[in-house]
Amino acid sequence: MKRANLDVTIIGGGMITHDLILPSVYHLQRLGRVGKLTVCALNSAPLRALIDSAELQQAFPGQSFEAEPSLSEEPTRMFPCLYEEILARQAPHQAVIVAVPDQFHYKVVKTALRQDQHVLCVKPLVLTYDQAHELEQLARDWGLFVGVEYHKRFDRRSLMAKRHYALGHFGEFAMGEAKLIEPWYYRHSNFQKWFTCDKTDPFVYVGCHYVDLVYFITGLKPVALSVSGVKGRFPNGNEGYLWSNGRVRYENGALLSVTDGLGYPDDAAGSNDQGLLMYCEGKNGGGMIEHRDNDRGVRYSFLEGIGCGGSKYNYVSPDFFRLVPWEGPGFKPVGYGYESVAAHLDAMSRIEAETDGLPDEAALARRRELIDEIDRQGLLATPANSFINELVVEAARLSIVRDGAWVDIRYEPRPHVALRTA
């Protein structure tokens, strides 16, 4: 596959940037698949933390990034619009990774597209269907790629399930349950500033991974849902939904129950609790898919508690993201988290490489063809092939603030959500 070497700007320097995005991009950079790297945050404090991270220094010796704002700025001085200047300075058709809190995704992704940049956005892309559709159209008009980082799609177990489901080996999905309970310590993180009742909830934050996955595996569209929440206070006094339970109805009548929260005990072995169970029906018997996603059979007992939760005894998942020895300096990232980031950046470089040197009109036509191909293939999540997620998120927000009122998702004459009144 032909590839161009794109510059990458990461907007947002928080947890997901530290744990997944930056190490993935650092590795691609030392493999020669990424050019210049910039990270832009609201203030210099998180950027200083990224530069000083012992884990990142150990894994990527000698590598760094251009910090915006500069590390010499006061850690508390805020630069909410600096990303606009950074994007305006970037050469066209490079890569932007958006990793800011959910409610800013729309504005930042749109700004990046307006500056002629390809975009990879952490999930959920945006919070309404109309916004997703608008971004899809903008990107299409200008021949730009937008990907959404639903990395569970790259987990081998998801890919296996998708293949067997398509071959009819399970029958048809009828009843299932998914859960993703993140650690208690999240309550003490930056989350307490933005994870408030009016903005988001655990269903929208992590439940969306499994809703996307069931759609990815089965192709079944959700047609209605109800989400209820349990409210509580963060240490700074802000009120958030700390737990949620949702029921999603699918077009074939199937039901998925989704339980999420920020409360997995820090002392437990998790480091979170997550999994998916799907019962299916064939002509003469039942099929089943069961993924225990937190316990993948590897257990460590450390001398001292390590990691943010700090527990000594841990179920260690080697599958999502780990730094391991390799043939080069430091450690390399392995796992479906890394593979997902790499696949999105590779898609952007392929689009650039295959259109390099073509006259403008031919290049635009070819860009659109390549983006259509990615949309149809359905492996990388794009606004065109994952918009059910925005409908679900939009419906979930309507439902949770009404304590579980049912909300219908309709696809005709155009996709929209509607509070059930009768």
Ligand SMILES: NC(=O)c1ccc[n+]([C@@H]2O[C@H](COP(=O)([O-])OP(=O)(O)OC[C@H]3O[C@@H](n4cnc5c(N)ncnc54)[C@H](O)[C@@H]3O)[C@@H](O)[C@H]2O)c1
């Ligand atoms: N498993 C996953 O896919 C996964 C996991 C964690 C987070 N996420 C998503 O990643 C996003 C960020 O989550 P996080 O946990 O890293 O949050 P965080 O609060 O740790 O970090 C947010 C970052 O955004 C930056 N930011 C905010 N406003 C900005 C602005 N105007 N300009 C530049 N930077 C700005 C902040 O400086 C901070 O560095 C959320 O959308 C979240 O849903 C996805």
